[in-house]
Amino acid sequence: MPQVNWNDSINLFNKITLSRFWNGVKVLSSFYVSRLTKKPIQWGYPVSISFEPTTSCNLRCPECPSGLREFTRPTGMLQKDFFSTTIDEIHKELLYLIFYFQGEPYLNPDFLDMVKYAASKKIYTATSTNAHYLTDANAKRTIESGLDRLIISIDGTTQNVYEQYRVGGKLDKVIEGAKNIVKWKKELNSKTPFVFFQFLVVKPNEHQIEDIKRLAKEVGVDEVRFKTAQVYDFENDPNQLIPTTDKFSRYKKNSDGTYTPKNKLANRCWKLQHANVITWDGLVVPCCFDKDATHQLGNLKTQSFKQIWHNDKYKQFRYELKQSRKNIDICANCSEGASVWQD
Numbered sequence: 001m002p003q004v005n006w007n008d009s010i011n012l013f014n015k016i017t018l019s020r021f022w023n024g025v026k027v028l029s030s031f032y033v034s035r036l037t038k039k040p041i042q043w044g045y046p047v048s049i050s051f052e053p054t055t056s057c058n059l060r061c062p063e064c065p066s067g068l069r070e071f072t073r074p075t076g077m078l079q080k081d082f083f084s085t086t087i088d089e090i091h092k093e094l095l096y097l098i099f100y101f102q103g104e105p106y107l108n109p110d111f112l113d114m115v116k117y118a119a120s121k122k123i124y125t126a127t128s129t130n131a132h133y134l135t136d137a138n139a140k141r142t143i144e145s146g147l148d149r150l151i152i153s154i155d156g157t158t159q160n161v162y163e164q165y166r167v168g169g170k171l172d173k174v175i176e177g178a179k180n181i182v183k184w185k186k187e188l189n190s191k192t193p194f195v196f197f198q199f200l201v202v203k204p205n206e207h208q209i210e211d212i213k214r215l216a217k218e219v220g221v222d223e224v225r226f227k228t229a230q231v232y233d234f235e236n237d238p239n240q241l242i243p244t245t246d247k248f249s250r251y252k253k254n255s256d257g258t259y260t261p262k263n264k265l266a267n268r269c270w271k272l273q274h275a276n277v278i279t280w281d282g283l284v285v286p287c288c289f290d291k292d293a294t295h296q297l298g299n300l301k302t303q304s305f306k307q308i309w310h311n312d313k314y315k316q317f318r319y320e321l322k323q324s325r326k327n328i329d330i331c332a333n334c335s336e337g338a339s340v341w342q343d
Contacts, residue, residue: 011124019093023045028274030043035268042273045090046309048095051098052277053107054280076281089304097124100128105129119148126151142181143185143190151198162174164202165202178221179219203243265326278300283298290330
């Protein structure tokens with residue numbers, strides 16, 4: 001079972017207002033009513049949203065379209081004014097805001113200003129970073145921004161292992177960045193952000209699971225969490241990333257040597273019910289598995305968010321998912337509910 005960090009949980013609980021609580025009740029109720037009736041019922045607005053600061057990245061990870069420079073959609077930076085306008089519309093219902101989709105958030109020069117703006121609305125804020133830009137100055141600004149959760153991706157405890165997935169990355173910079181954050185949390189006497197190392201378990205690094213736990217203690221981060229890897233060509237795994245440790249694999253190996261996802265796809269999706277993703281240029285897509293924004297449910301440049309959430313495209317997507325989720329391409333490799341463990 002996942003461990004619970006009580007300081008982080010209390011911090012999240014303190015963000016709950018009456019309007020956010022009532023919105024959450026409506027969303028959760030609609031999920032169960034939808035299951036019972038087998039109809040795409042949606043009440044309320046998202047509890048959680050992922051906002052993409054940028055598609056740019058300094059690394060070239062082998063299973064990431066940003067790292068591989070393989071996007072068909074435009075690359076760019078989220079604009080601060082556009083972001084604040086959207087937040088102004090939805091902040092009363094929104095509890096949790098993730099500053100991440102594709103790319104490295106710290107490459108956007110306005111990233112921490114946007115975090116600060118969301119924090120001023122008492123929204124719980126989180127981001128994920130490869131930690132190459134957590135300089136001393138940026139670490140201090142991160143604490144001062146009010147960020148609630150910082151996920152540091154660190155997929156190896158030695159350079160030769162780390163760089164097999166984080167291609168172009170420098171492990172010493174990641175460790176230095178993490179130490180800068182820990183230092184400034186102490187200097188500024190701040191309980192936030194809750195910081196954890198996220199270790200993407202792949203075949204080249206699965207032997208370092210105990211090592212990353214020790215490293216986390218040495219650096220002083222709050223936790224280590226282990227994540228399973230999404231592999232696009234999972235039937236053949238040409239990059240040989242699927243680990244041999246079954247616990248940390250999204251896939252099972254068949255007798256013929258091919259792989260298939262472990263999860264059986266039911267015609268329901270909690271993530272679609274309570275969350276979604278907004279790209280840097282305002283496209284609204286169902287979830288983080290739609291990395292190339294192929295299922296565009298709306299555009300914030302032509303409609304408000306609340307109009308999009310209940311528009312015909314969203315209704316049609318919800319209907320199709322209830323009818324046959326396995327026929328939706330972005331659902332085929334989904335591991336919702338079974339992808340993260342922590343220690």
